[in-house]
Amino acid sequence: MSDMSMASISMTSISMTGRNGDSTSMTSRRILFIIRSYRPDQVGGGAKSVQTLAEGLVERGHDVHILRLAPRGEEAATLRAGMEAGVTGPGKPTLHVLPIRNIYWPYDKRRRSPAMKAVWHTLDLWNFRAARDVRQMLDIIRPDVVNTSIIDGFSTAILREAKRSGARLIHTMRDYYLICSRSGMYRAGENCTSLCSGCKVVAGVNRRQTRNVDMFLSNSAFVAETHRRHGAFGDDKPCAVQWNVNDRPLVPEPRALADGAPMVFGYIGRLAPTKGVEKLIEAVRQLPQGGRPWTLVIAGDGEPGYVEGLKAQAAGDPRVKFLGWQAAEDFYGAVDVVICPSVYNEPLPRVIYEAYGFALPVVASRVGGNPEVVTPGETGELYDGEDAAELAEKIQHFRTLPAETYAHYSAGALDMGGVFTSGAVIDRYESHLEKLFDAA
Structure with missing residues (x-):
């Protein structure tokens, strides 16, 4: 003592x-x-x-x-x-x-x-x-x-x-x-x-x-x-x-994304069954190959056997990339939309308000505390955590956004980020x- x-x-x-x-x-x-x-x-x-x-x-x-x-x-x-x-x-x-x-x-x-x-x-x-x-x-x-x-x-x-x-x-x-x-x-x-x-x-x-x-x-x-x-x-x-x-400083202004520019969707966090990454991979594999170019990056570590299973699930789809552990600043700086696909009733995932601090809209499952901080049409979108098809629809929604609407989401996310300073x-x-x- x-x-x-x-x-x-x-x-x-x-x-x-x-x-x-x-x-x-x-x-x-x-x-x-x-x-x-x-x-x-x-x-x-x-x-x-x-x-x-x-x-x-x-x-x-x-x-x-x-x-x-x-x-x-x-x-x-x-x-x-x-x-x-x-x-x-x-x-x-x-x-x-x-x-x-x-x-x-x-x-x-x-x-x-x-x-x-x-x-x-x-x-x-x-x-x-x-x-x-x-x-x-x-x-x-x-x-x-x-x-x-x-x-x-x-x-x-x-x-x-x-x-x-x-x-x-x-x-x-x-x-x-x-x-x-x-x-x-x-x-x-x-x-x-x-x-x-x-x-x-x-x-x-x-x-x-x-x-x-x-x-x-x-x-x-x-x-x-x-x-x-x-x-x-x-x-x-x-x-x-x-x-x-959120102990990271807010970015100074919302993000801009040109019409038709390639989009990067991202997941960051622990790779475990409660996190819903399997549903996420299932969802993105339902998306069409054509149209606006996009990729999904998955950052984080987990039990080796489980991670290998996720990679096997995504095998053959070049749009899905596993990054392993990444510094948060590097990850958030390289993505356009953050996905929080938890199937577990998480009290309040840190990833959501960290993303807001980087002016990033969030697609989140409608579980736990997520609906309290994600406002559809303003800071991101919500979906049924067990419904891969609905998640695919939300990702496709962002793929088809014009630049002006993406900027609206980004501004809403950054404004909400101020609540967590x-x-x-x-x-x-x-x-x-x-x-x-x-x-x-």
Whole structure:
């Protein structure tokens, strides 16, 4: 554990500039984010979202701390890696590292037997040792606000400790951990519409702990409504949508694409069955050879056998190209339309708002949080995630667009991208903090 004075910081007034340039007064808070992993070895986009929010709050004058897990015995090495990567230190959040208190570290890609997995998840229902560790850290840090987010490995036992510390407690829902043992609400190739018997147990245990939460945030209304529908929290609990930060600067102007010019459609992300890339390849193979020239580029990595299967599916079609891993800036700079074909109810794919920042329209499946940020005819188009023929129609729609209409989509995408800038997102988060303390 890091050394830190037990004395609490005195509250100071800091300046907050709103989107309209109006300067308001905001109270500086000591904020502790609790999340299972963080840079440089982050697992998933949730860690990136917490990082960008935390760093933005530091810039606003808040005293921000991150508490994360690491494999047992690797706490010091994890802290050093964070310092070397520049994610902690002067002008950055303070990083604290705890050892995981379970039978293995689940993010090392090693295969475990069903029995070991069952033991791990049973311990994760109520991890009293993790709760003890967190209680000790809370005594040291003494935060005004605790914001938990992606807490598998900690368990919801830490929510009670956060509440007992006297801090205001926010829980941000970035997955379905509170109601699903796998955190995904996805099984046997389908999205779950109800809770299985095992998940009912998980939801019941966690519901007793979520009573300690003062405010729920979610990166999409879909995720919030799903949790409330399945009893993760009651109607008495405030819940608001808190979108994530796109930390890349917006391009200065919309894109232009000449009539008849070749078009590049692109997918970027993990290559896995939930991502819908098979449906995407099925769709593009339905498109005619003639007309406006086009290509589909697929950027990303995945399990080797699965990736080989995708390549075999696309074999013989020269219009489909696999790029492997690519830097986001290189990818977005080389495509004209981004496709987000998920078949899984993703809370809110980062690829959508990253594309908007590059003034790129998006064709997205009508699942999860996607319909909340994709406006047909303005920022992109939506389709039924299981319908390859409808996806093919949307791609063909963009192939036949005149330059003026493409420019309209591009301008709409860039305008929507402004909602995800650091200033806009942190303004919204600070407004939630104010409401939280005003309600006390």
